[in-house]
Amino acid sequence: MLRALFARNPLTVILFTLLVALAVGLGIAITAQERALRQGSARAADRFDLIVAAPGSQTDLLFSAVYLRPTAVELLSGPVAHRVLSDPDAAFAAPLALGDSVAGSPLSAPPAHSSTT
Incomplete structure (x- = not known):
C-alpha cells in the first residue's frame, strides 16, 4: 500500500515526510530552549x-531584584530598611533602590539648571 502511494504521488509523500521531520525538529529545539531558560533562571535566583x-x-519584585528589570516597586519604610540592613545574622544585605517621601509623595532631586550664555 505504501509503495503504491509513493509510486502514485512521490512529491506529496516527500513533502509530507519533510513536514513531519520539520515539526519534530522544532519540537525538540523548543523543548531544549525551554529547559535551558528554566535552568538559567533558577541559577540566577539561587544567589538570593x-x-x-x-x-x-511578587512577580514584579522578583524581576526587579533578581533580573534587575526596572519596575515601580514601593520602598521599605526607613526603620524597616535600617533593621534589615543592620541585621547581624545577614552575611550580606544590599538595597536595590534608595529614596524618601513626604506625605506619600516621592522626593526627587531638583532639575539641573543650565545657563545659555
Whole structure:
C-alpha cells in the first residue's frame, strides 16, 4: 500500500515526510530552549536566600531584584530598611533602590539648571 502511494504521488509523500521531520525538529529545539531558560533562571535566583520588600506584586519584585528589570516597586519604610540592613545574622544585605517621601509623595532631586550664555 505504501509503495503504491509513493509510486502514485512521490512529491506529496516527500513533502509530507519533510513536514513531519520539520515539526519534530522544532519540537525538540523548543523543548531544549525551554529547559535551558528554566535552568538559567533558577541559577540566577539561587544567589538570593531572602528578598525583603514592601507589599506589592511578587512577580514584579522578583524581576526587579533578581533580573534587575526596572519596575515601580514601593520602598521599605526607613526603620524597616535600617533593621534589615543592620541585621547581624545577614552575611550580606544590599538595597536595590534608595529614596524618601513626604506625605506619600516621592522626593526627587531638583532639575539641573543650565545657563545659555
